Amino acid sequence: MARCKCSGRAMCLCLLPFLMMSHLLVYIVVTIFVAMSYTPEPKPLPLPLHFIAPGASSNSGALASHPLHAFWNLRLVEGALWNRLQHLKDRENNPILRGNTTGGRGSGTEITTVHENNNSLCKPDHRLVSQLPDFNTMPEQMKDFVLSMHCRNYTLLMNHPDLCNRQDIVPEAPMLLMAIKSQVGNFENRQAIRETWGRNGWVHEEAGGKRWKVRTIFLLGRQDITTGPHPDLEALLQLESSLHKDILQWDFRDTFFNLTLKDLLFWDWLTVHCPQAHFVFKGDDDVFVRTNALLDYLREHYAPRQRTTKKIKDDFLAGDVITNAWPSRQPTAKYYIPESFYKGVYPTYAGGGGVVYSAALAMRLRVVSQWVSLFPIDDVYMGMCLQRLGVSPSHHPGFLTFDLPEANREKPCAYRKVLLVHKRSPKEMLTLWRDLKSPPAEC
Incomplete structure (x- = not known):
């Protein structure tokens, strides 16, 4: 048998067929492996295309990390x-x-009609119940939220459209509009706020410098009478509203999981009736705010921002920033969110006890909220909207949404660097306001 003698260039020609065969064999093996390991992605259950649903505290003092994921x-x-x-x-x-x-960065004027669905159509809708296998074992507030997911537009029952333009004061844009989430029966809380940190009119900075126009409005839903026997307080609320002219009330049940609606509906109201405001404070009616000190802080941001870019002004939001928070999976917890409803970590957000942001940002939140399905927890929902705007909230150590150490709560000096503290009863608000009017000299 003749033998092939290969050397140099001839060696390559002799081995070429074997090399080609080996590459072909590898390709066949890889193709078979990929085909065997491939699992087609399960097709999601059909859902309506136009569905709309009704951690740890950061101490860095800096901006929160920029959102990692695109909208x-x-x-x-x-x-x-x-x-x-x-x-x-x-x-x-x-x-x-x-x-x-627009990319979600509109000024809030691009859309003339934000919510198209009619309040008369907002009846319980059971079409999504089949998408939640554990629906029957969910707490009642979660069930109610799911059944009313298709609604986000509600009739305004009480309105004061001239709150920011009243004739009894000098016509000047409010430096600060304080939007306080309250409930029908919380008469004492609202009155304590009116007499202390939520006074309407001209308020001086704490340092005794410039005075600024401050307006306060309370955000309410309809009295929730499903949780037990309650007296009908609507007549008293009507009297209160006519006397103080500072109550907005919408026709939805005022429950914990409906607090997000107050943000959405307030942003609509702000856009129409008070777009000239510079800053918005949004908080609960059981917090205490050192309004004079808050104005000091806002002035530092207001003056230079008049000479900076529009984007910087649009991005201002400060509070007690929460990062790396996960949903509570304890069914008895107030903030319980079933895994069948939401998966994943919460976005960075500011604690809902109280936050302050520019009115320009409120206009942008109003627009982007149309692109974000509503979530039962209001401060988390705002974090979702901020993430989709690419806005990072700024942490301020003066927002104590988890209160001072117990040993310091009765000491006026402990409040020197506090802007907000949670929580305080009406009596405690009045006492604290009096004590902080003339703090001890040794402070």
Whole structure:
């Protein structure tokens, strides 16, 4: 048998067929492996295209980390109702796919009618119950939220459209509009706020410098009478509203999981009736705010921002910033969110006891909220909207949403650097206001 003698260049020609065969064999093996390991992505359950639903504290003193994920997320998180609904919204509002050039950074004037659904149609809707296998074992507040997911527009029962332009004061844009979330029966809380830190009119900075116009408005829903026997307080509320002219009330049940509606509806009201305000404080009616000190802080941001870019003014929000928080999975907890409803970590957000932000940001939040499915916890929902705007909230150590150490709560000197503290009863508000009027000299 003849033998092939290969050397140099001839060696390559002799081995070429074997090399080609070996590459072909590797390609065949890899193709078979990929085909065997491939599992097609399960097709999500069909959901309505136009669905709309009614941690740890940072101490860095700096801006929170920039959102890591883009608003227009095309990856679906399986197995949770909210995530699937939001996935549809992200695809529907993707500016690349839809040619939308606003990118969520509008001034709030691009859309004339924010909410198109009519309040008369807001009846319980059971179509999404089948998407939640554990619906029957959920707490009542979670069930109610799911059943009213299709509603976010409600009739304004009490309104004071001239609150920011009253004739009894000098016509000047409010430096600060204080929007306080309250409930029908909390008469004492509202009155204590009016007499202390929430006074309407001209308020001096703590340092005794410039005075600023401050307006206060209370945000209410309809009295929730489903939790037990309650007296009908609507007549008293009407009297209070006519006397103080500082109450906004909408026709929805005032429950904990409906607090998000107050943000949305207030942003609508602000856009129409008080767009000239410079800053907005949003808080609960059981907090105490050192308004004079807050004005000092806002002046530092207001004066230079008049000479800076619009984007910087649009991005201002400060409070007690919470990062790396996960949903509570304890069914008996106030903040319980079932895994079947939401999966994943919460975005960075500011604690809902009280935050302050520019009115310009409120206009942008109003617009982007249309692209974010509503969430039962209001401060988390605002964090979701901020994330989709690419805005990082700024932590301020003076926002004590978890209160002072117990040993310091009765010491006026302990409040020197506090802007907000939670929580305080009406009596405690009045006492603290009196004590802080003339703090001890040794402070």
